[in-house]
Amino acid sequence: MKGIYVMENVRLIKLSKEYKDELIEMIEEWKKDQIENNTNQSPWSIFKNDCSDFDYYLENLELKNPRDGLVPDSTFFLLDEKRNRLLGAVNIRHYLNESLLRTGGHIGDGIRPSERRKGYATEMIRLALLECKKLNIDKVLITCDKTNIGSKKSIINNGGIFESEVQTEEGNIIERYWIDNK
Numbered sequence: 001m002k003g004i005y006v007m008e009n010v011r012l013i014k015l016s017k018e019y020k021d022e023l024i025e026m027i028e029e030w031k032k033d034q035i036e037n038n039t040n041q042s043p044w045s046i047f048k049n050d051c052s053d054f055d056y057y058l059e060n061l062e063l064k065n066p067r068d069g070l071v072p073d074s075t076f077f078l079l080d081e082k083r084n085r086l087l088g089a090v091n092i093r094h095y096l097n098e099s100l101l102r103t104g105g106h107i108g109d110g111i112r113p114s115e116r117r118k119g120y121a122t123e124m125i126r127l128a129l130l131e132c133k134k135l136n137i138d139k140v141l142i143t144c145d146k147t148n149i150g151s152k153k154s155i156i157n158n159g160g161i162f163e164s165e166v167q168t169e170e171g172n173i174i175e176r177y178w179i180d181n182k
């Protein structure tokens with residue numbers, strides 16, 4: 001495992017009303033980039049609802065109880081306290097169902113386009129692993145598209161051990177990594 005240093009000024013937060021404007025600004029930047037560069041929507045939990053209806057968005061951000069084959073989850077945002085700026089988000093699935101075990105994993109994450117390649121994904125996963133610990137997830141599965149070098153490296157930086165790769169119905173190759181989180 002590559003030695004990772006702990007970043008000052010960033011921490012994980014749960015979304016609340018005080019971050020409404022900052023959230024909307026981040027999502028706008030992110031969606032524009034997704035359209036222009038045809039990039040993926042990860043973590044899906046922050047894109048599944050329209051944030052312009054903030055109260056609904058906040059209320060439905062996390063799934064408290066299992067429903068329609070979905071497992072309970074938690075979503076955290078990475079906050080730069082110095083700049084009061086949201087940098088990205090991470091979604092933690094509390095346990096694995098069949099589909100998560102195969103391709104989805106426990107953790108889905110993303111860093112907003114303007115803040116990429118500064119080490120934030122690596123730090124956000126490190127912080128997310130501490131949240132996983134609180135949920136008693138002591139073996140964490142994280143997956144990434146084989147072509148997603150940034151994601152792959154941020155997983156390996158956090159001690160991810162490659163187990164296998166699987167092919168999705170769409171033909172993408174997904175790499176599966178486990179992190180010992182005891």
Ligand SMILES: CC(C)(COP(=O)(O)OP(=O)(O)OC[C@H]1O[C@@H](n2cnc3c(N)ncnc32)[C@H](O)[C@@H]1OP(=O)(O)O)[C@@H](O)C(=O)NCCC(=O)NCCS
Pocket residue numbers: 039040041042043108109110111112115116117118119120121122123143144145148149150151153154157
């Ligand atoms: C993948 C993603 C989360 C990486 O975030 P990031 O903050 O840029 O990652 P980091 O800065 O921690 O970079 C980790 C490593 O990957 C490298 N890296 C990051 N993006 C890269 C890219 N596009 N190409 C090559 N290397 C890249 C960094 O240089 C760094 O290398 P190092 O460990 O050798 O220093 C970000 O690009 C993103 O949000 N993409 C869209 C959503 C997504 O794909 N999420 C992952 C879902 S599986």
